[in-house]
Amino acid sequence: MKQTDRSVRIVVAQPNTPVAGVDVRTALRRLGAGVELEVVGDAQTCIDLCAAGEVDLVVVDYTLAVHCERILKELRSAGPPVVVAIRDASDDVALDVFRRGASDCVAFGRDGEEVLAVVALEQIRRFRTVRDRGEAERRIRHLEQYNESIIQNMNSAMLVVDMDGRITFCNPPAGKILGEDPKALRGRAVWAWFSSDEEEVSLLARTLSSGVSYKGAERIVIRSDGTPVPVGISCSPFFDSAGEKIGAVTIFQDLTEVKQLQSQVLQTEKMASIGQLAAGVAHEINNPMGFIHANLFQMAEYLTDLRQVWGRVDDLLQVIPSGDLETIRAAGEELSELSREVDLAYVVSDFGKAIRESQEGSERIRHIVQDLRDFSHHDSSEHVLADVNQCLDSTATIVWPMMKQIVVLEKDYEDLQTVACYPMQIKQVFMNLLVNAYQSIEAKVGESGETGKVWLRTRQRDDGVVIEVTDTGVGIPASHIDRIFDPFFTTKKVGSGTGLGLSTSFSIVKRHGGSLTVDSKEGEGTTFRVFLPLERDEAELDGD
Amino acid sequence: METDPRREQPTLLVVDDEERILSALRRTLRREGYQVITSESVYEALEILDTQPVDLILSDQKMPGMSGLQFLEEAAKRRPDAARMLITGWTEKIPAEKLEELGIRGLITKPWDDARLKEVLRQACDAVWPVVTARA
Numbered sequence: 030m031k032q033t034d035r036s037v038r039i040v041v042a043q044p045n046t047p048v049a050g051v052d053v054r055t056a057l058r059r060l061g062a063g064v065e066l067e068v069v070g071d072a073q074t075c076i077d078l079c080a081a082g083e084v085d086l087v088v089v090d091y092t093l094a095v096h097c098e099r100i101l102k103e104l105r106s107a108g109p110p111v112v113v114a115i116r117d118a119s120d121d122v123a124l125d126v127f128r129r130g131a132s133d134c135v136a137f138g139r140d141g142e143e144v145l146a147v148v149a150l151e152q153i154r155r156f157r158t159v160r161d162r163g164e165a166e167r168r169i170r171h172l173e174q175y176n177e178s179i180i181q182n183m184n185s186a187m188l189v190v191d192m193d194g195r196i197t198f199c200n201p202p203a204g205k206i207l208g209e210d211p212k213a214l215r216g217r218a219v220w221a222w223f224s225s226d227e228e229e230v231s232l233l234a235r236t237l238s239s240g241v242s243y244k245g246a247e248r249i250v251i252r253s254d255g256t257p258v259p260v261g262i263s264c265s266p267f268f269d270s271a272g273e274k275i276g277a278v279t280i281f282q283d284l285t286e287v288k289q290l291q292s293q294v295l296q297t298e299k300m301a302s303i304g305q306l307a308a309g310v311a312h313e314i315n316n317p318m319g320f321i322h323a324n325l326f327q328m329a330e331y332l333t334d335l336r337q338v339w340g341r342v343d344d345l346l347q348v349i350p351s352g353d354l355e356t357i358r359a360a361g362e363e364l365s366e367l368s369r370e371v372d373l374a375y376v377v378s379d380f381g382k383a384i385r386e387s388q389e390g391s392e393r394i395r396h397i398v399q400d401l402r403d404f405s406h407h408d409s410s411e412h413v414l415a416d417v418n419q420c421l422d423s424t425a426t427i428v429w430p431m432m433k434q435i436v437v438l439e440k441d442y443e444d445l446q447t448v449a450c451y452p453m454q455i456k457q458v459f460m461n462l463l464v465n466a467y468q469s470i471e472a473k474v475g476e477s478g479e480t481g482k483v484w485l486r487t488r489q490r491d492d493g494v495v496i497e498v499t500d501t502g503v504g505i506p507a508s509h510i511d512r513i514f515d516p517f518f519t520t521k522k523v524g525s526g527t528g529l530g531l532s533t534s535f536s537i538v539k540r541h542g543g544s545l546t547v548d549s550k551e552g553e554g555t556t557f558r559v560f561l562p563l564e565r566d567e568a569e570l571d572g573d
Numbered sequence: 574m575e576t577d578p579r580r581e582q583p584t585l586l587v588v589d590d591e592e593r594i595l596s597a598l599r600r601t602l603r604r605e606g607y608q609v610i611t612s613e614s615v616y617e618a619l620e621i622l623d624t625q626p627v628d629l630i631l632s633d634q635k636m637p638g639m640s641g642l643q644f645l646e647e648a649a650k651r652r653p654d655a656a657r658m659l660i661t662g663w664t665e666k667i668p669a670e671k672l673e674e675l676g677i678r679g680l681i682t683k684p685w686d687d688a689r690l691k692e693v694l695r696q697a698c699d700a701v702w703p704v705v706t707a708r709a
Contacts, residue, residue: 319683
């Protein structure tokens with residue numbers, strides 16, 4: 030609605046047959062080509078045109094007296110200015126016309142044409158000035174309301190701070206996250222809620238000091254009651270009209286629910302993979318259980334043998350004080366006879382061996398259960414420095430029983446720097462990759478008795494660590510390779526995969542600022558490559 | 574039927590990739606009157622079958638390289654008269670028809686019950702070993 034760009038539009042009301050001599054239309058033609066003239070012969074048409082809008086001026090030939098009265102009456106309260114052209118002007122008539130609401134009145138005499146043009150222009154200018162100012166004010170008011178309603182009603186929290194970090198604006202969601210009345214926040218230092226990160230300088234502080242923007246970072250905000258709230262946060266510097274940095278604006282969302290959902294999905298997926306492992310794990314526990322159980326029975330028998338032998342030893346000890354050599358010799362012979370009979374030397378040595386083997390077996394069970402419990406645990410909310418080799422190896426331990434019949438596993442680990450991560454999530458990624466490698470080999474060798482190979486490789490890079498899981502399985506068809514990280518994409522038969530394994534793995538690695546990539550050749554095998562960066566912050570820089 | 578007059582005891586071959594299981598089985602069967610041979614590898618076990626008489630074969634099901642069923646099938650080609658038995662973890666379901674088809678005389682689950690294990694072996698032995706008096 031840019032009114033000023035439009036050409037000038039004037040409605041001229043004059044008799045259909047112009048009175049001889051001068052006429053209004055001719056007079057207004059002097060205004061030039063930019064003026065659009067609409068000539069009408071009656072009041073109604075004129076009023077209708079004005080009602081339709083975009084008329085800057087109405088000029089009425091007073092010859093149309095009745096129509097003139099009506100036009101003045103209709104347009105008096107709202108509408109364009111009305112100028113009345115009178116041929117035989119008298120003060121009475123002019124006064125009457127003004128009284129009825131005319132903006133001006135022009136005596137249409139010898140100089141009438143000139144005067145009329147000047148008056149018309151002046152009226153148009155005034156009309157437009159007033160109208161445009163009103164329009165501008167309306168637009169500013171509208172914009173203010175518009176912005177206000179967006180900021181007040183948006184779900185995201187928004188804070189504006191000055192260069193000292195004092196809050197200059199805060200919307201209701203921001204108040205809600207910080208646990209304060211938004212109005213009470215104005216003027217207070219933002220660091221009470223945002224300074225929690227001591228290691229990583231607060232993004233807001235960095236934006237204020239260096240003018241860098243951040244978007245989509247995840248941080249913890251400390252609510253006034255002390256509750257940590259996970260937020261997704263973006264910060265940008267805030268400039269005045271002269272381009273001077275005067276503060277920062279930050280927009281953030283409460284991620285508590287998102288985090289909960291995310292963790293539920295992770296847990297569900299993890300439990301699904303544990304389900305897949307259950308058979309292998311049960312087998313792995315069954316073996317030591319089997320021999321511990323058998324050994325215990327055998328050791329009970331050994332104990333019976335030893336008790337018998339001890340009985341003979343006791344007999345011998347009883348007769349020694351008598352000093353009767355014959356009796357002593359007889360007791361000694363009975364002792365050695367029984368010892369031979371029960372194979373005492375074997376029993377004594379094998380008893381020890383049975384205990385050692387059983388101890389080792391129970392240690393193995395303890396270890397498996399521990400690994401499984403570790404694996405099924407939720408991560409703590411903070412990431413920790415972890416040895417990725419250890420994560421990979423303990424995961425391989427859990428998966429191994431399931432795969433050992435058809436898989437030869439080769440490990441090639443390089444010494445790695447510790448990486449800041451959520452170890453349970455990283456283990457879950459490894460678990461998914463190992464299970465995939467196994468299933469891929471299973472799909473290839475079936476029950477043929479052949480085996481496949483899985484390599485686990487870790488490498489230290491300058492900027493992070495690389496973990497590769499390579500298998501000699503069926504490989505991934507080129508037509509599937511773009512979709513394997515999509516949620517619910519699966520080619521496995523019902524029950525053997527959730528279709529979430531790789532997509533979950535992908536998002537876990539992404540959240541760690543790393544990458545998960547794949548190389549595969551159908552029929553030959555697949556390599557999944559996980560990269561985990563040492564420095565996570567770069568990924569959160571704006572425009573990464 | 575193997576009737577080697579020089580052998581006084583039936584020979585039992587036990588195959589399991591888990592050395593501790595073999596050790597425990599040897600312990601359990603120490604006084605059962607078998608000459609017990611153990612092997613951790615199915616390939617080694619097949620060689621044993623090629624080179625010496627064996628009357629009873631007890632094999633684990635889940636082993637690297639070959640399942641117990643596959644191994645027993647191979648074993649049957651080499652020693653058709655030997656009694657064949659399978660030990661499994663409880664997780665593998667092996668249908669009875671499959672056992673029958675392969676002529677497997679006994680199925681023992683881990684962890685096994687000593688008395689039942691001995692009983693299954695004794696019955697199998699009675700069927701294939703004629704010298705009943707040789708056992709303790």
